[in-house]
Amino acid sequence: MENLLKKIEGYRNEIAAFTALDAKAVEEFRIKWLGTRGIVKEIMGAMKNVAADKKKEAGQLLNEFKLFAENKYAQLKETTINHQPDTSTQIDLTLPGDDIPLGSRHPVTLMRNRIVSIFQRLGFAVAEGPEIEDDWHNFGALNLPEHHPARDMQDTFYIQQNPDFLLRTHTSNVQIREMEKGVLPIRGIYPGRVYRNETVSARSHCFFHQVEGLYIDENVSFADLKQTLYFFVKEMYGKDVKVRFRPSYFPFTEPSAEMDVSCFICGGEGCSVCKKTGWVEILGCGMVHPNVLSNCGIDPNKYTGFAFGMGIERPAMLKYGINDIRLFSENDVRFLKQFTSAI
Numbered sequence: 001m002e003n004l005l006k007k008i009e010g011y012r013n014e015i016a017a018f019t020a021l022d023a024k025a026v027e028e029f030r031i032k033w034l035g036t037r038g039i040v041k042e043i044m045g046a047m048k049n050v051a052a053d054k055k056k057e058a059g060q061l062l063n064e065f066k067l068f069a070e071n072k073y074a075q076l077k078e079t080t081i082n083h084q085p086d087t088s089t090q091i092d093l094t095l096p097g098d099d100i101p102l103g104s105r106h107p108v109t110l111m112r113n114r115i116v117s118i119f120q121r122l123g124f125a126v127a128e129g130p131e132i133e134d135d136w137h138n139f140g141a142l143n144l145p146e147h148h149p150a151r152d153m154q155d156t157f158y159i160q161q162n163p164d165f166l167l168r169t170h171t172s173n174v175q176i177r178e179m180e181k182g183v184l185p186i187r188g189i190y191p192g193r194v195y196r197n198e199t200v201s202a203r204s205h206c207f208f209h210q211v212e213g214l215y216i217d218e219n220v221s222f223a224d225l226k227q228t229l230y231f232f233v234k235e236m237y238g239k240d241v242k243v244r245f246r247p248s249y250f251p252f253t254e255p256s257a258e259m260d261v262s263c264f265i266c267g268g269e270g271c272s273v274c275k276k277t278g279w280v281e282i283l284g285c286g287m288v289h290p291n292v293l294s295n296c297g298i299d300p301n302k303y304t305g306f307a308f309g310m311g312i313e314r315p316a317m318l319k320y321g322i323n324d325i326r327l328f329s330e331n332d333v334r335f336l337k338q339f340t341s342a343i
């Protein structure tokens with residue numbers, strides 16, 4: 001009995017001092033102490049050698065010891081599980097970050113921003129106008145009265161329920177809306193979408209985009225118009241590009257002109273883009289017609305001004321080498337994600 005007591009005391013100390021770092025060590029603990037051939041079983045077997053009068057006391061002692069070993073085992077299991085490194089949530093701070101897919105701007109937006117920002121640097125303020133417009137703002141006020149033959153230059157989508165309303169055929173309607181406000185002088189740049197009833201093909205579409213410019217003040221001359229557009233061309237196409245003005249006709253300007261730049265694909269040698277002429281047409285412009293000023297309540301004897309309008313798709317197609325205008329509106333991500341730029 002004395003011996004058994006001593007033995008158990010020694011075992012208790014051993015168990016109390018035991019620590020396990022991983023599940024394997026805990027399992028070894030279980031086998032050593034609580035297994036079928038473990039120490040607890042072994043000393044239980046030694047009970048038979050205990051004198052009959054001590055059996056009760058010894059049985060109690062052994063039971064307590066067994067419980068002690070079992071508790072320790074439970075505790076070891078608990079702590080090693082809790083301290084197991086959880087590989088599912090562990091973060092390796094040295095790994096590179098996940099890529100966040102970034103969208104890219106639409107090529108029409110890129111080109112519009114480029115054009116607009118050049119004029120903004122000259123003090124032109126950005127404004128927009130409605131795409132569903134009335135006849136007056138799209139045609140009438142721009143010196144295109146009903147039955148004017150120049151209306152045929154722009155095939156128009158009319159609103160069925162009320163043909164006095166239409167989808168604007170150009171951004172020139174914004175000129176009228178800005179002049180009507182009566183706040184002078186005006187120096188504005190007006191980007192937007194326009195619509196024409198044209199057969200859709202690789203070269204033309206039933207909707208596209210334009211940028212309109214307007215400058216109204218006292219003593220604005222054709223020289224101001226030329227200088228402003230020269231500046232634009234140099235910024236847009238580079239210092240070596242040549243410019244020419246050709247006389248033209250628009251009902252809302254007098255005199256009117258179209259501006260060409262030397263072909264930036266072939267440098268003026270002649271290629272398929274410039275149709276062997278060496279020149280690419282980029283915009284229409286002119287001095288705002290006195291009738292247009294009067295239509296907007298501006299005194300043409302006091303104020304003069306110039307206006308211009310240009311498409312966005314064509315310069316974008318030339319810049320990015322796009323050969324089909326329909327690509328702009330098909331929303332094919334493989335096409336769209338190719339265009340990157342700071343603006």
Ligand code: DAH
Nearest residue numbers: 170253284285286307308309
């Ligand atoms: N609105 C014309 C068009 O769509 C472009 C244009 C020409 C606008 C001359 C103007 C201008 O402001 O002065 O073809």
